[in-house]
Amino acid sequence: MLEQEGQERLGAMASEAARHVSGQGWLLATAESCTGGLLAHTLTNMDGSSAWFHGGVVSYSNDLKTGLLGVDPALLAEHGAVSEAVVLAMAQGALRLPGMPEGRGVAVAISGIAGPTGGTREKPVGTVWMAWAWPGGERAEKFLFRGSRTAVKSQSVAGALFGLSAFVRQGVR
Template structure:
């Protein structure tokens, strides 16, 4: 957990330097990114809000992810992760959004998407980046690795912005 909180603190410093706010949109991590961020004292200066959208209906209703996108690619897809991150920014006061959607296990695998598959999105203004990773381990391990990766990606994205 210390590594994850350290990543969140680094992201917070980078966000503060830019004067930006962050929003999260999480499915498989169940708010883990937002939890890590709010472990950092003073995060209210750079963290706006978090959406935990576990169901497809909440992804559509709260983040405006098009139902057709979910139907075509599945909730665990880079396309949906990107739309989630964009929806988090659009539905908040944030400048940048990060999203996670995946299969933490132990069940839920489908052909081409084994347990441990997690898709990520990072969005700012008119740019969105996505990535798909497969993590090993049990449910907790997958979720922790996903939170860490989401924050690492956020740091990379902030460096490029």
């Protein structure tokens, strides 16, 4: 369970992201792996979130990444689940979820290694890839977070929300 201060901080960030998304008339979908639904949980803690949040997929396994989000198994084999290519494919898959409006959807995807095990020299614990996708565009960023498993998950959600707000403020469409 996140400590109260952390929950409040994430809630404030979610509120800002929601204001930007709803202000554009967009509908948001999420595709999460290492955060296990924490992003969707944070977003749906807000009253009225059904007006701008479509839903999310917790694709913790590669089978769900391929089966629900349409990630090409070859991308997973070549790059691994924690990679730019896969997180971009996850975000594009979230845009194609049933009921997502064409031309009005925006998606956020997260895949990483929350720890405390599972890291490698190339991808240490705390490595997290995030992607944001919208009609006609996409962007991905790599992060290296520190701390406990819970801290990595919380920092990942904060980064995803910050990125979403920043892209909307900049008029990325």
